[in-house]
Each structure stands twice: as C-alpha cells, then as structure tokens.
Amino acid sequence: MTAGTQGAIGIIGGGAWGTALAQVAAAGGPALLWAREPDVVTSINSRHENSLFLPRVALDRQVRATADLGDLVECDALLVVTPAQHMRAVLAGMPRLACPLILCAKGMEEATRKLMHDVAREEQPDAPIAVLSGPTFAHEVAARQPAAVTLAVEDAEVGERLLARLARPWFRPYLSDDVIGAEIGGAVKNVLAIACGVVDGRGLGLNARAALISRGFAEMTRFGLARGARAETLAGLSGLGDLVLTCSSTNSRNFSLGKGLGEGGSAADLLADRRTVAEGAFTAPVLHRAAAEVGIDMPIVAAVCALLTGEASAAAVVEQLLARPLRAEGG
Ligand SMILES: NC(=O)c1ccc[n+]([C@@H]2O[C@H](COP(=O)([O-])OP(=O)(O)OC[C@H]3O[C@@H](n4cnc5c(N)ncnc54)[C@H](O)[C@@H]3O)[C@@H](O)[C@H]2O)c1
Ligand SMILES: O=P(O)(O)OC[C@H](O)CO
Numbered sequence: 001m002t003a004g005t006q007g008a009i010g011i012i013g014g015g016a017w018g019t020a021l022a023q024v025a026a027a028g029g030p031a032l033l034w035a036r037e038p039d040v041v042t043s044i045n046s047r048h049e050n051s052l053f054l055p056r057v058a059l060d061r062q063v064r065a066t067a068d069l070g071d072l073v074e075c076d077a078l079l080v081v082t083p084a085q086h087m088r089a090v091l092a093g094m095p096r097l098a099c100p101l102i103l104c105a106k107g108m109e110e111a112t113r114k115l116m117h118d119v120a121r122e123e124q125p126d127a128p129i130a131v132l133s134g135p136t137f138a139h140e141v142a143a144r145q146p147a148a149v150t151l152a153v154e155d156a157e158v159g160e161r162l163l164a165r166l167a168r169p170w171f172r173p174y175l176s177d178d179v180i181g182a183e184i185g186g187a188v189k190n191v192l193a194i195a196c197g198v199v200d201g202r203g204l205g206l207n208a209r210a211a212l213i214s215r216g217f218a219e220m221t222r223f224g225l226a227r228g229a230r231a232e233t234l235a236g237l238s239g240l241g242d243l244v245l246t247c248s249s250t251n252s253r254n255f256s257l258g259k260g261l262g263e264g265g266s267a268a269d270l271l272a273d274r275r276t277v278a279e280g281a282f283t284a285p286v287l288h289r290a291a292a293e294v295g296i297d298m299p300i301v302a303a304v305c306a307l308l309t310g311e312a313s314a315a316a317v318v319e320q321l322l323a324r325p326l327r328a329e330g331g
Contacts, residue, residue, distance in 0.1 A: 084105040134147070213244060
C-alpha cells in the first residue's frame, strides 16, 4: 500500500482539520490520510467525503485514506493533525522518521505541560519539526476560501520546501522561525475563546467581547514572552489573528463550549460524548499551572479553569474579573 506515496504528503488524523489540510495538499500532488475510524477511511475512499468530521465537502480525488499508519512512512512530509493529547502516542507508534513533521494541533500536553514540538522531538528525534497554525476554520479551507497561516520552521531550507509544496493562491503560509511563538498563540487562543463564548452566552455585549480579546491578548503576550516567544509572532496570524477568529463565531468549538457555560451549562455535560475536540478545555488547567511556574498572571485563563472545574459559576467568574483592581494598561 506504500506504492504511490512518493511525492505524497501524509496526514496523520482524519478529523475536520486533517481532512481540510489533505484537501490543500492534494491540490499539489497525492495526499494520503491516516484515520483511526474505519468509517472515515471508507467514506473518503469510496465517496470522497469525510462524512463523520467534515460532511458535505467534496474531496479532491487525490486524497486517499488508510487505516494503517505504516503506509505513511515513505511520504515526503507528514502533517500531524491529531488532537494535542493524543499526538505523543501516535508518533511513538511509528518507526523512526526522517521526513519533516508539520505539527498542526493547538494545545499543550496535560501530563507534561509541554508544547507539541517538544513532544514530537522526544518521540521522533530525527525528524525536522515545523508548526502550521493560524486563523483557519476547517470547512472554509476545505472549500478553498482564502486563508493565511504561520508556518514556523527552524531550518530555513526545510521551510522553503514545505512552502513550495503547501502554498496555494487560496492558502498562504507565511514563514517564521519562531516555533515556540506559533505554538503558544494557538494553544492560548483556545482558552480565551472559551472565555469569549461565556461573554456571548451571558449576553454581555460586543464591547465586553472586544475588551476580553484585548486583555486576553495581553495575557497571551505576557506568557509567550516569558516562554521565549517573539512579540511579532504573537501579534501575527497564529496569535492575534487566530484569537480574533476563534473569539468571533460559534463555528469555533471552543467559543461554543464557552457559550454553553455562559448559558448555565455544566462543563461535564457540555463535554460529554463530544466527538469533536475543544482543545481549550484540556489546555486551560495546563496553561494555568505553566503560567504560575513562570510567575505570570493570567486572570482570564484562571477564570476559565474555575468554570471548567465547576469551582465557580459563570456569573461569579465574570463578577470576579470585573472587580479586579484597576491598573495601567501596559502593566
Ligand atoms: N477544526 C478546525 O477548524 C481546526 C483548525 C486548525 C487547527 N485545528 C486543530 O487540529 C487538531 C485536530 O482537530 P480536528 O478539528 O481535526 O479534530 P475533530 O474534532 O474534527 O475530530 C476529532 C479527532 O480526534 C481524533 N481522536 C480521538 N481520539 C483519538 C485518539 N485516542 N488518538 C488519536 N486521535 C484521536 C479523531 O480520530 C479525530 O481525528 C486540534 O488540535 C485542533 O485544535 C482544528
Ligand atoms: O473550533 P476551534 O475552536 O477548535 O477553532 C478552530 C481553529 O483553531 C480556528 O483557527
């Protein structure tokens, strides 16, 4: 089954984003997607659709699916698009790889508080690492509506090669070498999107949402700088750009979760039996602890944690945030 993988991009993960990225990759050559769900493999190979995670999108005929991870080992590069908490196990289950791994999950590992590139390096030390992150709802990208992302790669030559293989007129990667910054923006914005959803669910208005995006961005920046990210990356597509997108629409799973919490739902009920992933729910407690470790104040992230654990109601966390001492904006 590895026949035909020469020049192919492999995609690890058949959720909405993996499928949309397979569509991007297929516009420039073969794309082979690994999915854990046999139904997804069948649906893609027989009907050119991922009816489970990205229904009603006609996929390019160059997108093929497999249930066998081993089929991907000879691909030119691998887009790694599992949810953050499962990435280590999936990469650990593959033979030692030398092709570039393009990490696309937005989160931090619960057990270790590590970013995805640290996890990938531990499991696949020979593979050059890249991070692809930005404001991208999967269904829009799959429909070839215009989008731009950060493609952060430490090795400039690898970056140029990936750019040539993945860029399309409607999908524009911007190169960066700030892998940490690209990952922190994507992980933190998911938690802030939950908070914005709460604002929406409680009917607090658009002024409150804009204030939360700005103060949330200040938290992202404080944490990012403390962890070695560059300010320009945090203010770019993978940081502020994605924060604005995810805080603006119920198309976001994180925003929708927050809206449900704001309307009085419990996190346990809202998260039960979800097939799709709201990464912010996993990242929030990890980020809260990681921020404390570097002595960074992240009150909005703390409020989301309190809501998710049920320690405080949506009304109480909003009240606590509004009662915080007044201070200088840049302080
Ligand atoms: N959907 C988007 O618009 C979008 C855009 C950019 C980035 N992302 C990021 O991409 C990552 C994947 O999200 P998605 O939207 O493709 O997923 P999804 O919510 O559409 O689907 C869930 C995915 O989780 C996988 N999964 C569940 N249990 C697993 C396990 N034990 N091991 C491995 N995989 C398992 C499923 O196979 C499926 O691929 C997330 O980190 C997300 O933040 C998503
Ligand atoms: O649906 P969400 O909240 O996971 O957001 C999807 C993407 O990350 C938006 O860039």
